[in-house]
Amino acid sequence: QVQLVQSGAEVKKPGASLMVSCKASGYTFTSYYMHWVRQAPGQGLEWMGRINPSGAGTNYAEKFQGRITLTRDSSTSTDYMELSSLRSEDTAFYYCARDGHNYNFDYWGQGTLVTVSS
Amino acid sequence: QSALTQPASVSGSPGQSITISCTGTSSDVGAYNYVSWYQHHPGKAPKLMIYDVTNRPSGVSNRFSGSKSGNTASLTISGLQAEDEADYYCSSYTRRFTWVFGGGTKLTVL
Secondary structure, three states: OOEEEEOOOEEEOOOOOEEEEEEEEOOOHHHOOEEEEEEOOOOOEEEEEEEOOOOOOEEEOHHHOOOEEEEEEOOOOEEEEEEOOOOHHHOEEEEEEEEOOOOOEEEEOOOEEEEEOO | OOOEEOOOEEEEOOOOOEEEEEEOOOOOOOOOOOEEEEEEOOOOOOEEEEEOOOEOOOOOOOOEEEEEEOOEEEEEEOOOOHHHOEEEEEEEEOOOOOEEEEOOEEEEEO
16 A cells, blocks of 8 residues: 655754655655645645656745755655755644645655754 | 635534635636645644545545536535544645645534
8 A cells, every 4th residue: 555654753943954754655656746745833734846756857836946855766765855944934744745646645644743943 | 826715614513514615716726627625634644535626536435525616616525424523625736837725624513
């Protein structure tokens, strides 16, 4: 069965960088795009970006342009989301979500809580 | 890209039906039939309930249905059950090759 397992919770200082991983199993990794979505405390879901199956192409939400980098390692079926210049407003749960071939998110990781605090 | 507009909360009694609206623009909801809906219980991963406006993934109850008219999509849940109590989010692909979510709707089963 499809599983997306994310790395554990992190605490970061303002200005630092963050990397969250998402290890996929149960399907052909190189056939699917992967998205990243976050949810700040008391807020809704927010789309951050997407990486294509080969890892050679990305789309980012305008809000995160210049601060976000999505990469993937096909040898380990793992996606990575790096966010730089962290600020307190980046405190959130971060999710990876597989693109279901129909412009939707059909499987989600369990979420990674990131706290940005001095 | 502004979030799609959803009511903050809706409620209904067991057995009743409720509808959650999701209003966007001609650049997102109105542009494509790529609206999807997600159920989110706090602390858990969101679950895909409806995709391509009206389609249900395998395993999702037929009590859940979707529709769209112009720039507004809707999710209807019939025969409300206690387990349906959750947050619901709509999402749409956009003309800018990005995705946008709604602000979320908290469903309370009375």
